[in-house]
Amino acid sequence: MKRQILLLAAIFFAVFVIGSIGTPGEANAGPVKLSYANFPPPVTFPCVQMERWKDEVEKRTNGKVVINTFPGSTLLGPKDMMDGVIAGTADIGNLCQAYQPGRFVLSNATALPLGIPNARVGSMVLWDLYRKYNFEPFNKVKVLTMFTTAPSNIMSKVPIRNLNDIQGVSLRASGGAAQILKVWGANQIGMPMSATPEALQKGTVQGLFSSLEVMKDFKFAELCKYVTMTQTPIYPFAVVMNMDKWNSLPKDVQKVMEDLGTEQAEWTGTYMDKIALESIAWSKANQGVEFIEPSDKAQWDKKLKPIVDAWIAKKEKEGFPAKEIVADIRALIKKYAE
Numbered sequence: 001m002k003r004q005i006l007l008l009a010a011i012f013f014a015v016f017v018i019g020s021i022g023t024p025g026e027a028n029a030g031p032v033k034l035s036y037a038n039f040p041p042p043v044t045f046p047c048v049q050m051e052r053w054k055d056e057v058e059k060r061t062n063g064k065v066v067i068n069t070f071p072g073s074t075l076l077g078p079k080d081m082m083d084g085v086i087a088g089t090a091d092i093g094n095l096c097q098a099y100q101p102g103r104f105v106l107s108n109a110t111a112l113p114l115g116i117p118n119a120r121v122g123s124m125v126l127w128d129l130y131r132k133y134n135f136e137p138f139n140k141v142k143v144l145t146m147f148t149t150a151p152s153n154i155m156s157k158v159p160i161r162n163l164n165d166i167q168g169v170s171l172r173a174s175g176g177a178a179q180i181l182k183v184w185g186a187n188q189i190g191m192p193m194s195a196t197p198e199a200l201q202k203g204t205v206q207g208l209f210s211s212l213e214v215m216k217d218f219k220f221a222e223l224c225k226y227v228t229m230t231q232t233p234i235y236p237f238a239v240v241m242n243m244d245k246w247n248s249l250p251k252d253v254q255k256v257m258e259d260l261g262t263e264q265a266e267w268t269g270t271y272m273d274k275i276a277l278e279s280i281a282w283s284k285a286n287q288g289v290e291f292i293e294p295s296d297k298a299q300w301d302k303k304l305k306p307i308v309d310a311w312i313a314k315k316e317k318e319g320f321p322a323k324e325i326v327a328d329i330r331a332l333i334k335k336y337a338e
């Protein structure tokens, strides 16, 4: 028995250790190594989808590719993800497009209050839209996939039961969600999700406006005992790769990644919808969180009405095909919501 174990150990040593040293000067020795940067902590959905993508790529390329993941802004932070990938600081990066709405103008149209019902539909809509338009801000990178969060709701330390209650309350949001908070009368404060735990702890903000899985994943339910249900808008994300690195990959590896694009968008949307529901149940049962339907819902909706048309008018004036994009988003929502 002991001898068999020693023999096995010797074989493993020969195969993995000696095999990985390789011959000096030999080309193509060992797998292609890729770094993948992400900004929030490992338990959150952007990192869960990152690990899923890593596992699938490693499996489908039969060990030809090894991906090292860097969650929690250990390699690149939320706002330098795009430029860091372009510069090659990381080979791959996951970014929230809502953190730079002036940069990713047209893809952020998905964060208008257009009634995207869930993250699966949102993700398919955003990914289709990207493949149709190949938005210019992504021209310097290879886009691997895109997806969205579930629709946003207000999580707060104080109860917000009507429009009166939200006036002047400091709430954190970014991009399209930030614009919505403003028209409802909140004191909107912009910062990435990864900065929000500290802001809530310190009392810089009284709550946030985002998808509800964060109540559980960031333990926000321990501080925010109230959720006001608004069910709009989503936050759009993108996963991008350094273009030179992409071009250096073997064709069969590129194909594996190309084939994963749509699947990853749908997987992430479906996963997000599931954990958002789980988080609601957990917040109610374990944290005593109260879920509120605004008593004056029609008034909230009325305030949203001008946002889309105002955005179209402003962006058309700046030379963007904003009207066409919004029409496409509406049609794609219809297509995928069925």
Ligand code: 3IO
Pocket (backbone or CB within 6 Å): 040, 044, 045, 046, 096, 098, 149, 174, 191, 192, 193, 194, 209, 210, 211, 214, 235
């Ligand atoms: C988000 C970002 C990082 C980790 C979990 C998250 N859930 C929802 C978001 C959306 C977002 O980027 C934000 O800032 O609300």
